[in-house]
Amino acid sequence: MRVLAQIGDWFDRRLQLAAPIREAAEHPVPRNTASWFYVFGSAALTVFLLQLVTGIMLALIYVPSAGEAWSSLQALNHDVTLGWFIRAMHGWGSNFMVAIVLIHMVQVFLFGAHKFPRELTWILGVFLLLMTLGMAFSGQVLRFDQDAYWGLGIGASIVSRVPIAGPAIVKLMLGGPIIAGATLSRFFALHVFVIPGMLIGFVCLHVLMVLKLGINEWPMPGRIVRRATYINEYHDLTKKAGAPFVPYAIWKDLFFAAFVLLAVAVCALYFGPFGPTGQPDPTIIQTVPKPDYFFLWLYALLSLLPPSLETPFLLIGPVLAITGLLLLPFLSGEGEKSWRRRPIAVLTVLLIAITLGTFTHLAGYTPWSPDMNAWSGDVIPEQFLHRTSALERQGALVFQVKQCRNCHSLGDLGGQRGPALDSVAVRLTQDQLIRQVIQGGGNMPAYGKNLSPAETTALVAFLETLHPAGQAPARDASRDIVLGEDQAERQAAQR
């Protein structure tokens, strides 16, 4: 033991770090901050360190070349000992990091920690969030598979909408005219050098400011933040009634950090690594690209926005959101900290969470996308073909062959882009059905040029059979008068 102490002493006489480290570790914090709500910042830092370690390990094998990246990932998954586990840890670590950073941000906002004097800490935090998302996207690109390839295409399509400079920014982003080798190399540089370098710098500043300004005290309803008095009040909480961070508060951080690491490892073991999916070969177009989960909400939003609103939203939305986040500590730098007295803050968080959650959920089953294989894969359930005439069966064939199923479901089978047609005959009369098929409308393409009159007749005859047993199909009452009752009755009997 004495030898160890002597060695430590030898180093510290030269480094002179022991005293400042001890001072930082034992700085007094308000007693009520030793709470399980205050563990997310350190957890985010822990996962970030995990990402650094696993990322460096992956870089030992990974080849950032468009020709070889995919096969080097396959080698990691299948050939290198525990390569799959390191990939899985890095992938799940990324998911956890995005989630924990968001939770940390919500907690900080609801506890009023962005208020005076911690405005700059919040602003650095906003940049840390953006960098975390940047790491998530660039990481998805490095998993150079079909999703990565087409995801880049989507990114390029979005960026290209910037007025005037759009095409130039696309080439800057892709490193050339198309998604190719230079694109992967440049995202590798971003993911491995540029963004992590900035992240490390910003994280250090962020933590330094937490140390200098002190951790935010537990917000008490009615304890108002004022610029003139806050510093003294906080001083009382720490110097007079506080407790040293180590060991008074840190044990909860330690427990939670270990728990998070364990959770990442369990997910990695149980679910395994993400992809890679198919090869990044642009001539394989039988693919349904999808972003990773943290961008699913955007994927959903882009299919639900009216087309004319899309470009303004894509270009102005992020600017407004980021500006709003950056200005927040200046707009509400004083006043109540407690969420109990800040109903609008709570409602805003809830609104954003529910919106993002709903969009993410929708993107899980993409009701807006045609089901590309439904026409050949999903049969027409038998009950819809019972007691049908030859013409109606021919119509059912047309219905299948012309890919109507890709967008319309029958008996819960088929696409969900258009309405389910199980009881369409109740909603639309014969004339309306014909018009809709031939001219399209709403969100439906016109089929006039692709259906012969015979096919249209058969198709509509089949569609007219689609009504519940006890419910009569819709009919146009005026036809009775135009055609005379006899003929109309005869027609009705035919159905």
Added chain:
Amino acid sequence: MSDENNISRRGLFMKLGILFNGLVATALAVPFVRFLSSSVTRGRSGSYLSWVPLGRVNEFPEGETRLATFRNPYVMPTDGKTVDTACWVRRVEGEQFQVFAVNCAHLGCPVRWFPQSGLFMCPCHGGAYYRDGSRASGPPERGLFEYPTKIENGLITIQAGELPTPGASLALLGKKPPCES
């Protein structure tokens, strides 16, 4: 430090040192910026674009739409398979061709051709186009991107080389998307 008006020898040297560094930094910035922006400046002269053959005219039956692939004219050694590009070739009749990019005009996902219903459908957000490339439904604001075509020595040839995006690249700007009929 000496009087306000007097500049000390060391003070002068320090200022000269800063100035010297500034000059070197400015001089170095020129090649650095030119290197970083080379992917943009090269494209400005249109040098990414070339005429690429897709195959003999008779390989494409009249009235049908077929998938063709071509190698991007601009290739780097590390590109792997990414330079192989797909496009939809529609031979309207005789020597009249339309060649569409597979990239949806909405956000660039690969559209698929369904000959039975005469529609291109996009798997991402549900865009659909008619056989002539015009918009049928869904989020796209325009028809499919169309490559300029010409027939040379019995080969159907397109002008290609850039990723088609809604921001409009050089090749695809020249030709207006077919109007909705």
